[in-house]
């Protein structure tokens with residue numbers, strides 16, 4: 771018998787299926803092992819649910835948030851909760867710098883770098899973001915801003931998933947700094963003057979005094 775191309779193809783086909791057969795069986799056995807499909811019915815539990823409800827009070831790892839001041843921006847007073855008037859940790863110059871950086875990344879695109887509400891996204895047609903320099907927001911406590919960042923406000927989405935909680939407070943501190951910067955009074959100027967002059971007179975030698 772002469773070997774024809776058709777025979778060769780037939781033999782090659784046999785080899786391939788023989789080679790794959792056992793392998794395929796192993797995979798299938800793993801696929802078919804006893805298990806529940808998501809939400810499959812079972813007779814094992816009384817409520818017939820194979821997906822068991824979480825035990826009361828279960829908290830996902832890394833998600834326990836007992837500090838209402840830090841996480842919710844709420845303070846307890848006389849058994850009642852109100853928007854926090856204070857910060858949960860002391861705000862240093864480093865915190866303000868970090869707040870500025872985070873504000874410029876996450877908020878300035880709509881609220882503008884100085885907080886007047888005219889960021890680039892607004893200039894391109896998004897709903898106008900309210901100015902932080904309106905009385906009602908200038909007088910709002912830090913906890914109010916935390917609430918807005920956590921929950922969103924009207925057309926503004928929540929930013930709690932993008933911004934770690936400490937950074938949210940740093941942003942609020944920076945916003946309050948922006949507010950102050952647009953609403954300084956004469957006493958503030960005097961205080962700033964003292965602040966500027968003191969380090970200069972204390973630390974600079976006479977030949978450097980003119981450089982400032």
Ligand code: HEC
Nearest residue numbers: 876877879880897898899900915918919923924925926929
């Ligand atoms: C995509 C644009 C956008 C971004 C980004 C954005 N906001 Fe807003 N924000 C808005 C708009 C629009 C409103 C007004 C919403 C409305 O009235 O429907 C608003 C409202 C607010 C208000 C005012 C609530 C009030 O009482 O009037 C605060 C405070 C605020 N945003 C803070 C922030 C902070 C802090 C960030 C950054 C973490 C931020 N926003 C990021 C668009 C934005």
